[in-house]
Amino acid sequence: MIGFNLNTGYKAVVIGGSAGSFQGITKILSQLPKTFPLPIIMCLHRLKHVRNGFVEALSIKSVTPVVEPYDKEQIKKGGVYLAPSNYHMSVELGNYFAMSTEEMVNNSRPAIDITLSTAAYVYREKLIGILLSGANRDGGLGMKHIKDKGGLTIVQEPAECMIDTMPKAALALTKIDYVLKTDEIVKFLNELDKLYR
Amino acid sequence: MTQDIDINDLKRITELIHSKHGYDFRNYAMSSFKRRMLRILEIKNLTVESLLKRLNDSPTFINEFLDELTVNVTEMFRDPGFWRSLRDEIIPDILLNHKTFNIWHAGCSSGEEVLSMAILLREMGIHNQVSLFATDLDLTILERAKAVTYPSKNIEINEKNYIRYEGKWSLRDYCKEENGRVTFDKGLLANVTFRRHDLVLGEVFNKFDLILCRNVMIYFNQALQNEVLKKFHSSLFKYGYLAIGSKESLIWCDVANRFLVANNEEKIYKKIKD
Numbered sequence: 001m002i003g004f005n006l007n008t009g010y011k012a013v014v015i016g017g018s019a020g021s022f023q024g025i026t027k028i029l030s031q032l033p034k035t036f037p038l039p040i041i042m043c044l045h046r047l048k049h050v051r052n053g054f055v056e057a058l059s060i061k062s063v064t065p066v067v068e069p070y071d072k073e074q075i076k077k078g079g080v081y082l083a084p085s086n087y088h089m090s091v092e093l094g095n096y097f098a099m100s101t102e103e104m105v106n107n108s109r110p111a112i113d114i115t116l117s118t119a120a121y122v123y124r125e126k127l128i129g130i131l132l133s134g135a136n137r138d139g140g141l142g143m144k145h146i147k148d149k150g151g152l153t154i155v156q157e158p159a160e161c162m163i164d165t166m167p168k169a170a171l172a173l174t175k176i177d178y179v180l181k182t183d184e185i186v187k188f189l190n191e192l193d194k195l196y197r
Numbered sequence: 198m199t200q201d202i203d204i205n206d207l208k209r210i211t212e213l214i215h216s217k218h219g220y221d222f223r224n225y226a227m228s229s230f231k232r233r234m235l236r237i238l239e240i241k242n243l244t245v246e247s248l249l250k251r252l253n254d255s256p257t258f259i260n261e262f263l264d265e266l267t268v269n270v271t272e273m274f275r276d277p278g279f280w281r282s283l284r285d286e287i288i289p290d291i292l293l294n295h296k297t298f299n300i301w302h303a304g305c306s307s308g309e310e311v312l313s314m315a316i317l318l319r320e321m322g323i324h325n326q327v328s329l330f331a332t333d334l335d336l337t338i339l340e341r342a343k344a345v346t347y348p349s350k351n352i353e354i355n356e357k358n359y360i361r362y363e364g365k366w367s368l369r370d371y372c373k374e375e376n377g378r379v380t381f382d383k384g385l386l387a388n389v390t391f392r393r394h395d396l397v398l399g400e401v402f403n404k405f406d407l408i409l410c411r412n413v414m415i416y417f418n419q420a421l422q423n424e425v426l427k428k429f430h431s432s433l434f435k436y437g438y439l440a441i442g443s444k445e446s447l448i449w450c451d452v453a454n455r456f457l458v459a460n461n462e463e464k465i466y467k468k469i470k471d
Contacts, residue, residue: 072226
């Protein structure tokens, strides 16, 4: 077991994922402690024109119900948030979400780079970024921004990924703090939770 | 997205536009506004200083600037369920009390929603009973909206939406394709008035039975959303309807208690109090 270098200064966790990340995400959400002290902000590539179903599917296994926030909704401790379909989701100074229908980024809307980069701008070194399995490079740049602001970065072990383009893009762009299997990501989040009690 | 722009620089830009050109972007949502600025700097190959200089010196650059700044990504029949709700619930309800009525598309962009509405009304057989007003801040995009011609590559998503909307015919029946562009029947716009209007600084200019403003106010901060929603409230007849985007909400605004939720899933509200 890796010893994690953790502290209680964190304000949020952002998670990006695409093709092949659904299982990993459900595993993480189902084994998250009920008391988890930080908001979890997820941006996952999804079918553009299917508005319903995804958040419900994630919520079935999740300890905390997953919500697709409204534009300008406040980000709360312990909330689990998912970028809605066909919108980019940004984090704004003042700790709330903002939606946009701008052009696709990396062929994606929502784009992981947008959620991760805006969160990095707002939370700086108080952010944990996690990038999972995925078939394109979206999220790599966002992870670099998190690292550049002093945040903590984790990618899913490429060998465990169904498609490893996404974590590999992040590894190529910046120094990643931890390369972990899904089970280890779960352990990481549980250890972090204990620190806050 | 690799470079960054300082908040103070953004302020200098918005202050100059406000004092020199009379547009107020000071209450726009920060992160999307910043992305638009970075995009403009990149597309026009400008620095912050050279952008400020052009905004200050050139009388025509502002139109080019507005066209790039405003987000003009839209679709016909976006959220098909919303359009079904208009056709099956909202418009029949308006027709109970009014033989003729007015619709305002606030922030109409390149006109896809106006065109969707025109098709909806024609298929309901009531297009001669309805006056549509379509407004936008951006003059360039209004011209594009009037032309009703779009790149062919956009038609696929529009057709998919139309099929899920369960329209009467095929979207292809309303347009013809030529040289990679699809042009719609201009007759669809017979009852549409296009005009430039600024939601932020503009006055209430008419009364409506239905206002559509979907995914426009997401670019504003909450204080500005609140102000614009007051204008929409004043621009609606009592028992008129307001439609906003699927991820927008009235909950936070001052006029919330003067509206009733008509369709929560599709974010359609009914004005119940003056």
